[in-house]
Amino acid sequence: MRKKERFEKVISWFQANMPVAETELKYNSPYELLVAVILSAQCTDKRVNMITPPFFERFPDAETLAASGTEEILEYIKSCSYPNNKAKHLSGMARTLLEEFNGEVPSDTTLLQKLPGVGRKTANVIASVVFDLPALAVDTHVFRVSKRIGLTTNAKTPLETVRQLLKHIPVELIPKAHHWLILHGRYVCVARKPKCNICGLVPWCRYFAETNKL
């Protein structure tokens, strides 16, 4: 199957079967999403969603967060992975937001990466989810699912994955495509044993065709 056709079929399937595709992190403002995404590195969204309600009650904005010490922040996030590093990042992020961005979360991915704890992937998530910009963050799910379906070929790095995906996904669908691939990877095309028996992408999936010698 030609790549263009595969993309068209897969995108149509997601549009029909997953019309609503959003982050599972709970947030009410760009600041809250930024905190949640920083906490979500190597941690499940479920765990982050348990941590953030009391966190946001105590630190409702960048000012309150910047004014507190990392030890207090640590108390609120200690059930998360890498809590010490994340407490330092959150504190530094809040201070940088106030000092350099007037307390407002920027939409530009280069500016976002000036914030402690924010790498390219996090910056792309914020740009895409908060500002609906065509930024595509490649996490482990996006990388694996794109490869299995056959949306990418021999992509060894997240950057190469992005390049190949951006060639074929219409720009207005990029924020959604990010969540389609993440959610599909989280619940169906799981890492260890993909659940091909319940997957609607079987007719166009390269991995399924190869493993079943179709």
Ligand code: SF4
């Ligand atoms: S058919 Fe299997 S390998 Fe292909 S996308 Fe679906 S779950 Fe993943």
